Amino acid sequence: MSTQTQSANAGPASKPRFIVFGAFDRHNFGDMLFAHVVARLLAERRPDVEPVFAGCAQRDLRALGGHDVAALSQLAKRWREEPVTLIHAGGELLTCDAWEAAVMLQKPEEAQTRIARYGSRPADRIAWARAELGTEALAPYVVGRETFAHPASICFNAIGGATLDARDAAFREEVLTKLRSADRVSVRDAQTQATLKRAGIDARLVPDPASMVAELFDARIRKHSSARRGYLAVQFSADFGDDATLAQLAHQLDRLGKTTGLGIVLFRAGAAPWHDDIAVYARLAACMRHAAVTIFESLNTWDICALIANSDGFIGSSLHGRIVAMAYGLPRVNIRHADAAKQRAYVSTWEIADAPGVVPIADTHAAMREALSMNRAVLREKASALAKAYRAACASIMNPQKPDTP
Template sequence: MHPDSAQPKEAVVAGSPVVPEPPTNIPTILFGAFDRHNFGDLLFPHVVAAMLDDRNPVFAGLVDADLRRFGGHAVHAIAPLAAAWGERAVNIIHVGGEILTCGAWQAAVMLLPPQQAHEAITRLDARPREALEWAQRRLGTRALAPYCLPKGLFSGAARVIYNAVGGTELGQCDAALRAEVLADLGAADAVGVRDRETLAQLAAAGITARLVPDPAVMVAALFGERIARHTRAGEVAQIRAAFPQGYLAMQFSADFGDDATLDAIAAGLERSARSTGYGVALFRAGAAPWHDDRVCYARLAARLRATSVRIIESLDIWDICALIAASRGYCGSSLHGRIVAMAFALPRLNLLHPSAGRRPGKQAAFAATWEPPEVRATVAVDHLAAGVGNALNADPERLRHTARELVGRYSDEFGAIRQRLE
């Protein structure tokens, strides 16, 4: 795998900003992987903060980072925060995401600027023991799964809540990492997971958890007006004008970038465009290493000789939401591309990587948990055109019903979280 060459250098900021003083009441820390550029992770703290009403949470990740220029937050590193706050009681909410299977090496590389990430991968990717030691030194933790916080990290009393997290491949993880994650979950005050696959794995290990939709199902309900403003300005407005007949919002990660896979995607898109008349708007759902690569999109665009295509440059999460919301539907590898399309009751389809084999993946696991049976979860790249056609034929009222159901279910489940903090 190769880090994205277009990762913005400003995404992770060197140096430590001043650690905030804890408020007089019990502070709430929103913790997660929103210390790097990834669409879903950057959305989570917005949703959770909005659902907390009048609280003033602290945003924390593994490193100090400033993602505000992409619609994210100024993020504090959790370890210095814990050291500075000492015996203070805290509430910690893990805001969501596939954090149960994210190891220290993976986390540390994704938090690097692109050139440093490339150097680290070249030097250490084939030497796992040294890679782990390097990652733990860089992150300042001995944790094997650093986005799962042990309850004892803060020396004072802590209420620890996991909000709609995922871990579909936890059973395939290294035994030591899996044991650490299960211990952290077992010590937590509440655990919510976003798919039945993760729920079943935790139940088999004796961990009680609740089934909670991903926080991103709330984006239309909470931020619809904000997103609508982004559809009327900037690149999204330009794309809407360029494709008056409509467009497919599309994205895929860099590991789809080999020639054979790009040829298959291009052939499918050409067939789809002939039958629908829609253009293609390509966007990046993540600019961190091992995410999406604009160069792959340019190579795809060069193959689309009979299809109108645009590449959106913006990495702002609200522009991405707006691009999806104004589209005819979404197709791609991102789970949160799918979930935002679900929130806006739009057709959606996830691309299955050729190497996926029989592994369901988090996209299929989420769809199997929350989608109507007639809505297809994934499609192989060789069958893209048929899959898109099937997705576009979905019953609009059924899609609206699903969106409403998910908003209601998440709101109810988060109400229980709020009660635990009172």
């Protein structure tokens, strides 16, 4: 029996019931970091609390630097009548539907089987997802007051929903109804804030929780460092994997290697389905002429953070690759292939004016050279400002019964 299950099965609580909830039940290093950030700040501000970590499914990701995660549906059965405090830890939760959530919780080979079986059959797809997740919710990572009979508090911490307006009416209404029932709502980008404002929901604007990684966890991250230096940390999702796109990206990275003298280290920010694929990285490496190209195989959250922290800069499609680079005051560029709405929304809200943001692959070399030329003191000042802003804003989430302050 997992430690989370043992905790959830415990008798009457002597301490407040706190659930830290999010999409850290599958491998995505950004979501996994949220749980660590919220837990550390809870420990600072609420030493009386022993949080339980929950997602849509029970998973134990401790071997990869994550948490032992309980299934919220099971906690809801056990704690239905208890005064639970639930904190959504962060991330693009407002736009993840049940089908997407259920597929991303599968092993890669199982995900392909489910996509082949249900992907083109909407009714069967929904039925399978609901059975898999144990909930009828259209947006399973968005939880309001409906799940527990007498919740003490429901909080949303630095969440995103950059494409919420594009979802169908039923999905949007479910999300908005749950948000209206919450005690605290903060969002990580101005686009999501404006969307909620139009729906009559006032949400505080705060940086992403991963802005805190250097301040809170630098000592831990440094223990995961290797002797490798003089490289760019590069990541991209599996949808970059067609031959033409890989050839274009290889050309841009070869140019960067030649003009900067830096190595290229390819890493995965997420290994869940619809994230990153090491086989695609191997194909890219085979296309490249630059001699110093390495594929970083570790999926440990802290190894990934250390790889970025010790790099000369980050290039990739991952928003949290960028945010960890921001936290360490490093040059960063996001590249786009298809949808990059959440990346653009975050960059437009928090990035330094005129810093390279989200660029097409063809502009990778030029954008990264521009990023590398930026004043490092300015980059470090931005890192400090974002961490300070998040720490100030999180007080009301950690103490939800206290009045909020802007």
